[in-house]
Amino acid sequence: MALIVHKYGGTSMGSIERIRNVAKRVAKWHKSGHQLIVVLSAMSGETNRLLSLVREISTQPNPRDLDMITSTGEQVSVGLLSIALQEEGVDAVGYAGWQISVKTNSAFTKARIKKIDDKQVLIDLNVGKVVIITGFQGVDSNGRVTTLGRGGSDTSAVAIAAALRANECLIYTDVDGVYTTDPRIVKEARRLNQITFEEMLEMASLGSKVLQIRSVEFAGKYRVKTRVLSSLIDPMIPLDDEMRSGTLITFEENNKMERAIISGIAFQRDEARIAIIGVPDKPSVACQILGLLADANIDVDMIIQNTSIEGKTDLTFTVSRSDYGHVMNILACHAQEHIKAQKVLGDPNMSKVSIIGIGMRSHAEIASTIFRTLLEEGINIEMVSTSEIKISVLINEKFMESAVRLLHKVFKLEQS
Amino acid sequence: MALIVHKYGGTSMGSIERIRNVAKRVAKWHKSGHQLIVVLSAMSGETNRLLSLVREISTQPNPRDLDMITSTGEQVSVGLLSIALQEEGVDAVGYAGWQISVKTNSAFTKARIKKIDDKQVLIDLNVGKVVIITGFQGVDSNGRVTTLGRGGSDTSAVAIAAALRANECLIYTDVDGVYTTDPRIVKEARRLNQITFEEMLEMASLGSKVLQIRSVEFAGKYRVKTRVLSSLIDPMIPLDDEMRSGTLITFEENNKMERAIISGIAFQRDEARIAIIGVPDKPSVACQILGLLADANIDVDMIIQNTSIEGKTDLTFTVSRSDYGHVMNILACHAQEHIKAQKVLGDPNMSKVSIIGIGMRSHAEIASTIFRTLLEEGINIEMVSTSEIKISVLINEKFMESAVRLLHKVFKLEQS
Structure with a gap:
């Protein structure tokens, strides 16, 4: 039995049908005997919908109010997945960032995570519940909701995996891994089975937007075994196949001999x-x-x-x-x-x-x-x-x- | 200078234009030297939109998850009005029910308010800020978000007015007061300038759905001077005219002589x-x-x-x-x-x-x-x-x- 963190982005949560698929996938992992924490983004389009409401009122909104508004999208995702998991017969419990709590500084709209409390999560995991947590957000020392900036859900997932000492953090996204280069430009581009954290950091910072760069920094700092993989493949494929798909971000250099010179x-x-x-x-x-x-x-x-x-x-x-x-x-x-x-x-x-x-x-x-x-x-x-x-x-x-x-x-x- | 609570329902917050009007009205009251607390519902249609997402997933959703989802609508309203007020040059600060905090029992989807903390609200009011609070919701002793049931924002407003000992609670709605009967049936029906709390309780419980009945009970129990009035009239009319409009729910029976026998x-x-x-x-x-x-x-x-x-x-x-x-x-x-x-x-x-x-x-x-x-x-x-x-x-x-x-x-x- 391992403790696994899943993260699903906006596209993966983009419709009721997709949310059902996420529930099926999580249920499969849970029923295989793993402990599961699921970190979610808002349904795709939701954050933009909220921001366009704001823009109609003000061109320079207060970042604190902005965070109060945009943080609601993930909260809806968490509630919906919790319900979908219960429909799959899995006992699930959902939390917003402030409930866990994910403590951040007060830099609204671009906050940094300072500390994650693992107490309640451990209690829930130990009685067999799947724990669902809002990505992208936390709470500052004054009890105000903060957000981590666009793509912040990746960072939330890796940070939660680090705090809970998870065995692996799986980032489900709409691509199936990290490629040698952009397949739209080089059709022979090949998916990498693994990549080191340092390479990933360079890839991310240079515009291969598979993962938010801060999440990669976090993965490196806390040595979180992180895998990028597709949420679009059949949720019911065998677990072993799923664990071999995508791209694993590694920290071991002992097998350097087998490595390509260029990634x-x-x-x-x-x-x-x-x-x-x-x-x-x-x-x-x-x-x-x-x-x-x-x-x-x-x-x-x-x-x-x-x-x-x-x-x-x-x-x-x-x-x-x-x-x-x-x-x-x-x-x-x-x-x-x-x-x-x-x-x-x-x-x-x-x-x-x-x-x-x-x-x-x-x-x-x-x-x-x-x-x-x-x-x-x-x-x-x-x-x-x-x-x-x-x-x-x-x-x-x-x-x-x-x-x-x-x-x-x-x-x-x-x-x- | 008085402490005034305003409450705006979903229709009053139903569009960006209407939110701007709410901001103008609140700004007018604030600039007249009053302390203002504003309690808000979700934008009209929002709660139904969220519930229909839920219904696509489950016919029997967990009430705790349901509250996590439906409580987001008011949070968006609070953020938007806070931004709109700042555009009007008014310093405003918004809170969700859990931030204040509005403590309730754990009866998800139909929670009852137990206690409202006034500390932070008083600090904000005393430095001249308008305080905006989500209606309809609170937080239980386990830190879970609860909602008060449909129409619960009226109850939130009256309860907050009671806790803060507000001078008056103004419930802005899409009708301009309480009528002798339904004007759709009797065209001569007349708006009442005032009505006693007991009469209002009977009217509300008998299907005159101007106010949620629990808010009337609260108003009676804590003797909160409550006025029902229209949010559709020009936000810039003189304050005195506004304070004479609508229907006031009273507790005094000393002027019984002047009263009609039937209300x-x-x-x-x-x-x-x-x-x-x-x-x-x-x-x-x-x-x-x-x-x-x-x-x-x-x-x-x-x-x-x-x-x-x-x-x-x-x-x-x-x-x-x-x-x-x-x-x-x-x-x-x-x-x-x-x-x-x-x-x-x-x-x-x-x-x-x-x-x-x-x-x-x-x-x-x-x-x-x-x-x-x-x-x-x-x-x-x-x-x-x-x-x-x-x-x-x-x-x-x-x-x-x-x-x-x-x-x-x-x-x-x-x-x-």
């Missing part, structure tokens, strides 16, 4: 590059420029500073394309008086392609393979950034898809 | 009468019969037992028409072995007309006026029951409307 290729289509040419090479300059952008809530991604020549240097960085105009305005306002740059160059039509793999650590030739492959195809690399398990290149957007296809082929990612 | 005529269309003829006249018999019906959750209304003749008696009572078939079945099953009645007679086409007035206490001639009026019109009175402030007659349904019109005219209720 996958992620990409971000909508990037923009900005180069500030000929600024005085003083430590304060980069700091000042990045400070201006931070004040405007603009996230900077890749940053490169060239070697100084005659006391002048160039600072190049990337931002999301949607921030491009805003950044160029800020720089124009400050260029002459504060930054004292010779000129500011920008290109909003950039994309980032990232090759990710834990095996890369001991394989120095990866970078040169990437550069040579792109070069031979006439694709100019505008910027490069590397980490231990990732190499990212910035290229013109028009080459992005072909670059992803080429690299997927060169690294033989279609072969397991 | 109004209530009726219940869908009644059924059952007569059990020739049962042994032992105290246990009525008890046994009524016990059978109580076990089946059937409410019995009027009850008459005739004088015994030769050790036999007749027991006649009324039930709601929808229970008629059920009651006749129960009696058929038990008639021979337990009840030992000579026969059971039933008539499902009955209606009850009730004349209500606190002034009736000292006017014995009312009953004879009623009987004579109906007799002269050829309307047979099947049963009569009386209380200090009410005379009810059971008549054939086909005469009900004409009886109400006749009595409204005879007692000159169209004149103030």
Whole structure:
């Protein structure tokens, strides 16, 4: 007997028929002798429906009120699944985040989990009940409902699995796992049976939106064995088959020998590059420029500073394309008086392609393979950034898809 | 400066436009220097939408899950009004029943309020905030969400007004007050400026569904000055005009001299009468019969037992028409072995007309006026029951409307 956490997203809970399927799946696990905790999102469309009501009233609603409103969707899901499980003959009990309680800080609409009380959950599990908990939400120290931000239900599930020391956390979603790259771009893309937590973190942060990145951080921090799998497959398939499906996020590196060097290729289509040419090479300059952008809530991604020549240097960085105009305005306002740059160059039509793999650590030739492959195809690399398990290149957007296809082929990612 | 409780029902909160009007009205009161607590129902249609989701899953849902689901509607209302008030420049703070907290027993879907904590509400009011609270719901001693049953928001409002010792509780609804009778039947029906709590209790329990009856009981028990008025009139009318509109439920009888003898005529269309003829006249018999019906959750209304003749008696009572078939079945099953009645007679086409007035206490001639009026019109009175402030007659349904019109005219209720 194991303690298992299931998490079902909005699509998986998107209709009464699907809720019945979730109930059947949970009942199957429960009847196999496992203890089950189920974490739920709101039915798909519900959060948007609530937000559109709010938008009709105000363009700048109080985040505390917003959380009071949007947190209701998950509460309805929990009640409905509890009823559906009882129809399947399974004793179930549902809780909202404040009832458990899932304690968070008071950062409404983007709260962080601080502590999860396991007392009542353990009591219920020990008498054989399935425990259902709202994802996405908690309660602050003043007893106000908070939400964790979009996709927060993944984080709730992993955090609850960590707090209860669950054997495994299964994230049921509308894809059947993590792929070597986006199958819409490379039709040979292959589902990974497993991926390390560090690789998953890079994949998630680079736009493979299978899991919310904070949930992956949580899984890594608390070493929660987490599996991404599809809620759309028949709920009645044998348990063993289900436990082999999807993609498992692992922490063990002892079987490194068997690992592929590269796990996958992620990409971000909508990037923009900005180069500030000929600024005085003083430590304060980069700091000042990045400070201006931070004040405007603009996230900077890749940053490169060239070697100084005659006391002048160039600072190049990337931002999301949607921030491009805003950044160029800020720089124009400050260029002459504060930054004292010779000129500011920008290109909003950039994309980032990232090759990710834990095996890369001991394989120095990866970078040169990437550069040579792109070069031979006439694709100019505008910027490069590397980490231990990732190499990212910035290229013109028009080459992005072909670059992803080429690299997927060169690294033989279609072969397991 | 007074402490005022406003309550808005589902129709009053039925659209974004109407929510804006509620915000304007509350803002007007607040800016006049009053302290305001606002109690809200779910937007009209919302509770039904949630219940229909539940019905698709189960015909016998767990009441605890049901309350978790249906309580979300009011929470959304509270969040939306809080945002709308802030748009009006009013500082507002919203709470769900469990946050205040409104403590109830654990009778899910029909919970009773036990205690309301006023601490946080007083803190908020004293710093000038408008406090918004979900109606219809509370929390039990295990921290589970409970609901008070349909129309429970009226009870929430009056209970909160009682707990906070509010100066007045204004129930905004889609009618503009309590009428001498239903204006759809008697077009001369007149709005009452005031009505005593006892009269209101009779009116409410007899089917004038302006207020939930438990809210009237609460108003009576805690002497909460309660006014029923329309949420549809212009939110910007002067405060004094608004405070003179609607119907005030009073507790003072010192101005009895000025009172009309009769306040109004209530009726219940869908009644059924059952007569059990020739049962042994032992105290246990009525008890046994009524016990059978109580076990089946059937409410019995009027009850008459005739004088015994030769050790036999007749027991006649009324039930709601929808229970008629059920009651006749129960009696058929038990008639021979337990009840030992000579026969059971039933008539499902009955209606009850009730004349209500606190002034009736000292006017014995009312009953004879009623009987004579109906007799002269050829309307047979099947049963009569009386209380200090009410005379009810059971008549054939086909005469009900004409009886109400006749009595409204005879007692000159169209004149103030």
